[in-house]
Amino acid sequence: MTVADLSTTDRYPTRGSDSALIDRTDPTVWPGVSTGPATREELAAHDAKGFHVVEGLLSPAEVQTYWQELERLTRDEDVRNDERTIVERTSDEVRSIFEVHRISPLIGELARDPRVLDRARQILGSDVYVHQSRINYMPGYRGTGFYWHSDFETWHAEDGMPAMRAVSISIALTDNYPFNGGLMIMPGAHRTFVSCAGETPEDNYKSSLKSQEVGVPSEDDITKLAYEHGIEQFTGPAGSALWFDSNCMHGSGNNITPYPRSNIFIVFNSVENALVEPYAAKSPRPSHIASRDFTPLTR
Ligand code: 6CS
Ligand code: FE
Numbered sequence: 001m002t003v004a005d006l007s008t009t010d011r012y013p014t015r016g017s018d019s020a021l022i023d024r025t026d027p028t029v030w031p032g033v034s035t036g037p038a039t040r041e042e043l044a045a046h047d048a049k050g051f052h053v054v055e056g057l058l059s060p061a062e063v064q065t066y067w068q069e070l071e072r073l074t075r076d077e078d079v080r081n082d083e084r085t086i087v088e089r090t091s092d093e094v095r096s097i098f099e100v101h102r103i104s105p106l107i108g109e110l111a112r113d114p115r116v117l118d119r120a121r122q123i124l125g126s127d128v129y130v131h132q133s134r135i136n137y138m139p140g141y142r143g144t145g146f147y148w149h150s151d152f153e154t155w156h157a158e159d160g161m162p163a164m165r166a167v168s169i170s171i172a173l174t175d176n177y178p179f180n181g182g183l184m185i186m187p188g189a190h191r192t193f194v195s196c197a198g199e200t201p202e203d204n205y206k207s208s209l210k211s212q213e214v215g216v217p218s219e220d221d222i223t224k225l226a227y228e229h230g231i232e233q234f235t236g237p238a239g240s241a242l243w244f245d246s247n248c249m250h251g252s253g254n255n256i257t258p259y260p261r262s263n264i265f266i267v268f269n270s271v272e273n274a275l276v277e278p279y280a281a282k283s284p285r286p287s288h289i290a291s292r293d294f295t296p297l298t299r
Contacts, residue, residue: 012164014195015157015280019218022193026164028245030125030270036118046123049232050190051244057115057171058239067173067238069106070135070262073097084288086209091142096209099288101133101266111266112299116169119243120268123167127296131155131166131269132289137262138181143255145181147212148222151267152246153196154215157280158204159290164190165273166246171264176235181255183242186229189249194221200281205289217249225249271296 011025029047038046046052058066073079074094080087084098101108110116111130120128138145151168155161176182194217204214217225229249234242244250246267255261269275274294278284287293 010279012152012156012193012195012279014153014193015198015200015215016195017197018195019197019221020195021221021224022195024164024191024193024247028164028190029123030165032125033121036122037115038119038122043122046243046245049187050248051185051187051242053234053236054119054241054243055236056239057241060239063173063238066106066110066264067262069104070137070173073100073104073135074137079103088139088142088144088210091139093139093142094137096137097135099133100135100264101130107133107135107264110171110264112297114299116266117297117299120167120169123243124165124268124270126270126272128268128270129291129294129297131159131161131267131291133264133266135262135264138252138255138260140180140258140260141256143181143261144211145252145254148217148249148251149212149215150194150217150247150249153194154208154212155246155290157200157215158278158285160275160278160284161246161269161273162276163273164245164247166267166269167243168246168265168267169241169243170234171241172236172238173262173264174260175237176240176261177257177259178233178235180257180259181252181261183234183250183252184231185234185244185248185250186225187232188229189225190245190247192225193247194225194249202282204281205285209289222249268297
């Protein structure tokens with residue numbers, strides 16, 4: 001298929017006048033890479049549920065190293081003033097730093113670590129590149145979560161991602177408890193694309209990365225999916241990692257406890273799934289949110 005074909009054959013139309021539920025027509029675990037750290041059972045769980053957890057991906061010493069890197073970045077005035085840094089509306093605290101794998105050489109190495117890179121290649125069945133990376137600081141007391149959404153719906157509509165051939169890893173750098181804003185996810189809902197009603201406003205990303213108002217599923221659709229699939233929560237000690245498919249239905253609550261919830265979040269996209277023109281936005285988002293450097297990531 002040429003790029004023009006890809007951009008015209010839209011299997012996942014969204015941001016029109018109505019919402020709809022559309023069956024997924026992409027694999028979850030793609031054929032093509034037979035070796036890597038993921039076991040057959042892990043890949044089977046990922047295929048069935050849309051996610052799987054790797055306990056203890058990072059050792060306690062590594063968690064400490066990355067936690068110190070997070071602290072260093074938040075104290076760095078240049079980083080705080082960088083357009084790639086999002087601050088909390090209410091407290092002016094750093095909420096997210098995008099393209100962190102380029103800002104921090106340490107985190108850039110983590111993206112290439114075989115424990116991470118090789119598992120992404122196994123799931124996506126090809127060479128991969130980083131579509132997006134961010135550090136999420138959900139501070140205690142004032143951390144705000146994200147309403148239910150599919151990342152792929154945004155990446156398709158606003159970044160021009162053709163197929164569901166991207167996978168995210170969220171690496172916990174603090175303990176994730178059920179009560180400090182842990183990620184909630186619907187097992188199996190990744191097999192349904194939730195088309196969202198409502199046109200994409202100009203420069204939507206300037207607000208959507210603090211609170212998403214567009215590309216939000218209808219309550220009816222969320223209710224249907226929740227009753228069919230249930231809801232699980234990613235909890236676990238610092239160092240654990242959640243791998244989840246681009247089309248997982250997920251969200252997180254606010255954090256009013258004293259316990260911060262911070263993670264490193266890296267999205268890998270297949271080099272076979274390079275971005276084209278946005279499917280439902282006038283112009284593509286900036287490259288620090290959706291990379292257009294499709295060079296395969298190598299160790
Ligand atoms: O828009 C995005 O790309 C980001 N937004 C959310 C709520 N999750 C995924 C992604 O980092
Ligand atoms: Fe998300």
